[in-house]
Amino acid sequence: MKVLIVEDEILIAEQLQRMLKDIAPQVEVLDILHSVKTARRWFMQNAEPDLLFMDIQLSDGISFDLFNYFDIKCPIIFATAYDEYAIKAFKVNGIDYLLKPIDEEDLIRALEKFKALQKNATISNELLQSLVNHPSHQNRIYKEKLIVQHRNASLPIMLNDIDVFYLDQVIYVVTHDGQKYVAEQNTLDEIEDILNPLEFFRAGRRQIINQRAIESYKGDTSGKLYVKLKNQHVPEVEISREKAPVFKRWIDR
């Protein structure tokens, strides 16, 4: 279990580290960070820890500030000397709130809470996996073609050749060779229903993109992603902060 400590008073951080070592030897303290500045640098360079211990008032600002820069998903145990900011702490995935000097019993209880949450998370992940791998999903046969209207005739196009579906009053279909058609369907939801979710990704309210069409993607400090497609006719597709982790899991299979 990998733990990160964000605490501006080094002696207090060291004591927490000692206590963790005593009561939970499996814990590995990755780092002790004393300021918002060093914590920001750390989160830019490292993957999230399993668990984060964090003070609120740091030597150069307030630790909540980190959440303006990063979409921190790991559970957090806040530790403060004395204060009334518990409510805000729980808004940002705080699972417990300890008062300093930290009581050993309280720390043990907080770690148990963390383990219980982790177990639940594992169960729901397993559930999700079993649903995804369910025979009815695995054996589903997806359509290969989409019929669009073109010059008063029906034109079948291969789904594989479609780079992007986008909504702009009607649903446009842009193929790999740069052709643009109007789909018969009225909503992207209807389109999404017929597509293989392993091949296509709903990037937001207005676009569905084909994984084969993706050239590259990059993030910004707010956590949004910008996806560049190989097709020169299609502008960059923006993916919201909330959807960014889902996209990353989808593309990295």
Place this chain on the structure above:
Amino acid sequence: MNRRAKIPIAPGKAREYSFDIINSDVKYQNLVSQLNPHFLFNSLATLESLIHSDPRLAVKFLSQLTRVYRYILSTRETPLVALADELSFIKDYADLLQTRFGKGLQIHLKTPSSKVLQTQIVPAVLQILIENATRHNITDPDSPLCISIEVVGYTLVVENNLQKKQILEAKRQETLQSLGNLYNYLSTAPLTIEQTESTFRVIVPLLNKES
């Protein structure tokens, strides 16, 4: 407020005060000089750590913490104390903070002449000023907060570099404002605040005891 106040060549006079008149403000002063709970609990957490890592320093830290609290308690009803007492208190207080903040905080204190040491000052005023500075400014080893305490004429000049940080705004009355009001009651010389872009300076008048 860039202009530096004229340096007084004689101590300010303590006004005749009656507890009735200043009662409410003295009470307020007690309120501010009751050390902030953050200070207490962070000090206790530090002490816990030192007990494990450096028992000798833990004992020293505990003695200093004890003396700090004893001073605060014993001066609660006292409008003025000798500067000598305030300075020996503030050495303990500064040492405690130094142990906690390490290189993030530097406090320079110049001991004045024995004549000046007999002048009077509001108890814990230096503690309030130091706490105020650490509360509002970055105390990071990369950019330390430097506080200097120096006697200039018959004033005590407390100065720090300004490097404000974002703080959790507890609902507190303006501490410095209250100190200013208190000095208006207690002395003929005012407490003044001078601020530039890079420094923050409070000039505390030193007073003569009522005869």
